[in-house]
Structures are given as C-alpha cells and as structure tokens.
Amino acid sequence: MGSCSGDPRLCWATWLLRCASLLLCACSTVANSSGAHVFLNRTQGGCVLFHVAREAGAELKEITWGFGPDSAYTVILRVHSGADSPTWVSLRDKYEHRVHVPNMTSLRIDNLNPGDSGQYRARISLTGGKEFNMNFHLTVYAPVPLPQIRVTSSSITPGWCNVTLECRAQGAMEDLKVTWESKGLPEELEQRGTPGPAPNLWVLDLSLPLSQPNPRLTCVLSNLLDQKTATTDLGAICVPADSHAVTGPSLLVHVLRAVIAVLFFLGAGLCLWKTRDRKQKMEPVRGAGLHEEHRDHDGGIHWAELSR
Missing domain, CATH: 2.60.40.10 (Immunoglobulins)
Incomplete structure (x- = not known):
C-alpha cells in the first residue's frame, strides 16, 4: 500500500x-x-x-x-x-x-x-x-420488483370505455417511482395517475375512445438505478358494442341448428315407432285369416261327410 x-x-x-x-x-x-x-x-x-x-x-x-x-x-x-x-x-x-x-x-x-x-x-x-x-x-x-397490472373496474358508454387500473408490486416500495406509458393512445386522452392508499399501489383512471384500435398501456417501476415494466392490452378489456351485434346472430344460428337436429331425431324416431306398430297390427290379421281358412276347410270336410 x-x-x-x-x-x-x-x-x-x-x-x-x-x-x-x-x-x-x-x-x-x-x-x-x-x-x-x-x-x-x-x-x-x-x-x-x-x-x-x-x-x-x-x-x-x-x-x-x-x-x-x-x-x-x-x-x-x-x-x-x-x-x-x-x-x-x-x-x-x-x-x-x-x-x-x-x-x-x-x-x-x-x-x-x-x-x-x-x-x-x-x-x-x-x-x-x-x-x-x-x-x-x-x-x-433494493432491486426493483416486477410489477403487475390489474383491472379493478370497467364500463362501456356510447363511444367510450372507462377503466380503472392498478399497478402492484411486492416488497418495499417507498423508494420507487411509478409512471404510465401508452402506445396507440391519442395525446388528448383523459388519464390520471395517483398514488393509492398503500405505498405499493398506484391507480390509473382511463377514458378510452372505442374507435382507437389495440391500445397498450405499460406500468414502469423505477429507482435511480433500475426499472421493471408490465404491459396490458386494453383492446381485450374495452370490447366495442358492435362486437356483441356480430356474436348475436352466430349464437342464434347455433340454436336453430340444435333445434333442427332435435326435430330431425324426433321425426326419425316417430317414423320408426309407427312402422313397428303397423307391423305388429298386421301379424294378428294374417293369423286370423289362416284360422278362418282352416276352419272353413274343416267345415267343408264335415259337410261332405254328412252328405255322404
């Protein structure tokens, strides 16, 4: 030294x-x-x-x-x-x-x-x-923990999707800073991020136009030396009302197909039952004819004997 x-x-x-x-x-x-x-x-x-x-x-x-x-x-x-x-x-x-x-x-x-x-x-x-x-x-x-985004509430109004998101992480959070980054969202979008009631909780209230395709939102946790991120796709949360109109007819088609199938099987079963019932009714008639014929034959024999 x-x-x-x-x-x-x-x-x-x-x-x-x-x-x-x-x-x-x-x-x-x-x-x-x-x-x-x-x-x-x-x-x-x-x-x-x-x-x-x-x-x-x-x-x-x-x-x-x-x-x-x-x-x-x-x-x-x-x-x-x-x-x-x-x-x-x-x-x-x-x-x-x-x-x-x-x-x-x-x-x-x-x-x-x-x-x-x-x-x-x-x-x-x-x-x-x-x-x-x-x-x-x-x-x-301490190392920055990996955050998670959770949807706490969502609602659809004419032309808009209102959603509340939380960014959570485990561990000590007092030295961490949280920021929200968006991709595919307009600059004039109304959004507000405020610290939640706990040091590891941040809440974001968001109003998203339904006409905006596939928006993505990222929560960034960072300190002076490190950062971790979590991303969610808002398109899966804010489903436009038009999508329900598309799924409605398809559901009706499936129901109609199921009803038609049930009616077909019921009709086929009814036809088989009627055919079997008809056969069962015809067999006794044939047996009765044979019996009458035999009886007439016997009767003819006895009449011939008597005539002799």
Whole structure:
C-alpha cells in the first residue's frame, strides 16, 4: 500500500492491483478537496469503492475510515503508511468479510445491503500535522420488483370505455417511482395517475375512445438505478358494442341448428315407432285369416261327410 520505492517491478504490480480492484468493483469515486461530500447510489448485492486522491506534494501518514453521522460517528479501521494490513477499531463483525483495502487511499465494500446506507468518512492525516476529511454519502437500493397490472373496474358508454387500473408490486416500495406509458393512445386522452392508499399501489383512471384500435398501456417501476415494466392490452378489456351485434346472430344460428337436429331425431324416431306398430297390427290379421281358412276347410270336410 505504500510507494514503489523505485523498483519498476513493484510499481507494475501495484498498478495491476489497482486496476484489478477497479474491475472487480465497477464504481470509483475520486475526491481531492478538503471537506468534500460525494453522493453515491448502489444496488443491493453490488459494491462501492471509496477513493481519496493524493494531494500534490503531500505525503500520507494515516487514513481513518468511519461510519455514521457527526453525532454518532464510529471509527471502523485505520490504514497506516507502510503497513501490510489495516488496523480494525470497531464494527469488525459487520464489515470484516466485506471490506477490502486495495491501497492506501481506497476502501471497497462488497455485497451491499440497505443497512450499509449512510455517511462514510475518511480522515486523512498528512506529514507535518495537516488533516482533512472526505465524506461519502451512500444509498443502497433494493432491486426493483416486477410489477403487475390489474383491472379493478370497467364500463362501456356510447363511444367510450372507462377503466380503472392498478399497478402492484411486492416488497418495499417507498423508494420507487411509478409512471404510465401508452402506445396507440391519442395525446388528448383523459388519464390520471395517483398514488393509492398503500405505498405499493398506484391507480390509473382511463377514458378510452372505442374507435382507437389495440391500445397498450405499460406500468414502469423505477429507482435511480433500475426499472421493471408490465404491459396490458386494453383492446381485450374495452370490447366495442358492435362486437356483441356480430356474436348475436352466430349464437342464434347455433340454436336453430340444435333445434333442427332435435326435430330431425324426433321425426326419425316417430317414423320408426309407427312402422313397428303397423307391423305388429298386421301379424294378428294374417293369423286370423289362416284360422278362418282352416276352419272353413274343416267345415267343408264335415259337410261332405254328412252328405255322404
């Protein structure tokens, strides 16, 4: 962490180490004025690199890194010139496995969480008794959740579709901003978005002309570092009245076809029943004729015998 001491190989190794630190944590903040305040925004799970530039002609003696506001400032560790490792003072259980000191003037924190948000201070001590502070204000944002659009009410009036939409998401929403984006809607369209009763609820009241084909509406949730969207097709919600006139005759045709089929089967069944009944009536008549014929025949025989 000290100087190269005139050895080119040592200088080259130190330069590579600094470049590797910047690549591992793709965020670098440089400040070189006394009492400067730097504001940083990072995403949960990412990293941050605090860096203090050397003043020309000044030799660093020690840098003390701390956390918290002025009323509750706590020293985390100290970095001494020429030392191989920093000296921990407090909060070691919170930062030990996540805090790294790539060089004398830098401090990196990995695997950030919302609890890491706050003010970090570097107190720089130079040879000759000169000191100054650098303040870094860090805000760690949670990832933006995926929103969902839900239709709470809809109605059709002559020429218009009135619909109320809600954009919902799970998780902490106090740091998120919601916006509505439309595609295929006229600019003069009356629409109004207001925060709902809960921090994760936004409501949009919309009046849509039925003559507008296939409009789409998108809810965008965002913070300073990320955004997520959800899109819905209003054409499936606002069905014009003409579409009902189209479906009416088709339904009547299906009903008529069903009635005709039922009548056909009833007629066929009635014909079969009548045919069977007719056959049953004809069989006794034929049997009776045969009986009469047999009886006449017998009668003729007896008459012949009697005549003899």
